[in-house]
Amino acid sequence: MGKKILIITGSPRPNGNTNTLVAAFMAGAVASGNEVQIFDAVTRELNPCHGDCSCFERGYCMFKDDGVKLHELMGWADVLVFASPIYWKGFTSQMKRVIDRFNPYNAPKGRASCSVTETYLISAAITPEINIFNAVSQEFVHLNEILNFKICDELLVPGVEKINDIQKKPEYIKKAVEMGYRIGQSQLQEEEQNIENTIKKSFVDSPLRRHQEGCWLI
Template sequence: MDRRDFLQTAALAALGSVTAPLAAPAPGMAAGKGEKNAMKILVLTGSPRKNGNSTLLAERFMAGAVEAGHSVTRFDAAHSDVHPCIACNSCGMDGPCVFRDDFETVRGHIIPADMVVFATPMYYFGISAQLKAVIDRFYAINGRIHVPKRAALLMTYANTAPSQAAPIAAHYDVLLEYLGWSDAGRVIAPGVWTEGSVRDTPYPEQAYRLGAGLRG
């Protein structure tokens, strides 16, 4: 699929959520139980808030995934140094980037990962700029990540209209279509605005069960 086809295939997708508390793993590698079918999972978070609602969903997902025996790496885009892509094409879509920054950590984990999880708040009807910068840098590893992987979306937003969440869901869907990845589930939490307000909703449990239900 060329660049024009990639841009033209975006279409709005139907929204949905998936369905104990455990202590969430700290950022970085969390060792699972070493089961035979354990997966390597990379969780990319996009919230600048230390206790953001989407971050809480990510933590609950990670807790479930680790309990299920998987190995999880968490990369907090908003607290890392990732320069936006400048379309210089020096990488040739499959080579070193001109910027030597924290994206190298992402590169080292996403290529061997079996699953990639995107956790983001809605910022002005889109993915947070910090997470979007990481996704844009996928361009430099394009040739290495066009392989079958699973993915999941964890998303929070202040309003409640499903139509307002549709652009992020559509971005996620077309990204997976382009890369050849399969959707393993999504948790979309509306009506959460203030920091931590998602705690009083069913969505953290849904995120946890999504992680806990994964099988390699």
């Protein structure tokens, strides 16, 4: 039986390498019978967390912005996927704002309203060295420990600078499809032909394939 997957995207470059990986991941997840919804942190209106912790009593944030929808989706999803390029060795500011709004789930009432149990991380960076992801990976682990989520997998792609650089690394696109495809499967089976076909179709009519001329994308 498939799972309900919430992907939070934090790249301000809609047609960049991180979102290309998300499109591949999403194609694989849908192909294996999962439901997928996307919360785009870049286009959503989210107030920053004020840190008064009044949400601990209510179980949700006081702001009547798109955090209401985020809270609804956190109660819907079984699986949460963080997708962000690396900016200054960390998550983008858009992704960090979403993470800060997870504060209600750090208390019993809010945590009871959240159905997420498993998480994944997708990230791309300009820097070719893999240690560029150290800070984000550490924050990801810390977040999951606090909220008692189970880390299932991560896909970290270094050395992608310009738009479509990820196309020069098809092995990572394949890994993204496989990672999505395997969610909700009771047994992990090698279905290479299905995966290859999904890769070929993963970008056709994808909601993330938005054209943006002349941008330097990550």
